Amino acid sequence: MLFFNGKADYFALIGKSNINPLFFYSSFILFECREIMPAGIYPSVFGENVMRKILTLCFLLWQANFAWAESIKESAEQGNALAQAKLASLYLLGREGFDKDEQKAAEWMEKAANQGVVDAQVIMGAMYDRGLGVTGDRDKATRWYEKAAAQGHGTSLAILGKNEAAQGSVQFNYQAMRLSAARSIPTEYAKKFLTTK
Template identity: 75%
Template sequence: MGKILIFCAMFLLAGLAWADSVKEMAEQGNAQAQAKLASLYLLGREGFEKDEHKAAEWMEKAAKQGLLDAQVVMGAMYDKGMGVNSDRDKATDWYEKAAKQGHATSLAILGRNDAAKGSVQFNYQAMRLNASRSIPGEYAKKFLTTK
């Protein structure tokens, strides 16, 4: 039993050291680290209390540096009003930036996905609403699992 407790403590300390390293790199301007730090705040992981405002602040820093997935997350956060005031125009601007880089979901959200146009009764508003609900959490998990 003692060995298990020691292992758990070491695992926890390694996770906290990793999170501190991410925070340090984010503060130095690394866009990927900024998105990871935002994800830690968004999900409330690795000793970071869930804070949508801090998540939005850090994610926007990464998005402004051109990090594609961070731009998509910012679009969703502005659509939903998650950590920022809800603003459809700002959301659209972020989706536009991602769409210009060929991001398929952003293209679909903006009604520019040829495959979706050919489908019967495709509802862009419903897709945008669903995207704003799912993108932040799903992309946050993705940021935390990438190098």
């Protein structure tokens, strides 16, 4: 079992690792119990049994997440558009044991986008705008945003300057908004895909 020298170790690793946080959390619980239990109480039979149950629960949750990730990969390989977007998100964020790989993320996201998944189309626009996992190409980015806008996607309409504000008298820098959106969209939309059932 992995133990840490302090809370800082735990929080530093949890933010950088692609391993499920439950593993780290269970180790953190053990670390905390070692510090807060009065001398002579831990390790006691009661303390060890409680910790064993907590670790077992954490391990079972980790296994369930691993199985979930594998089922997503299987469904994506069979052509399920939402599963392709979720798999791309796992690669983009480096979650559930998948190493962060922007090129694989772009490949899978493009498959989902080609099947008409609106948020995947927006992510592809942002990825082409930034050159994230693909060669930067503003024209391809615009085409992806236009596909999403054709389905009524509000952010895409705004990025393209086709929303109501663009037609009115409001002065707005759509170029700056597009660049800002391209920085935040892939990560935020990927997180959204992973919480979608």
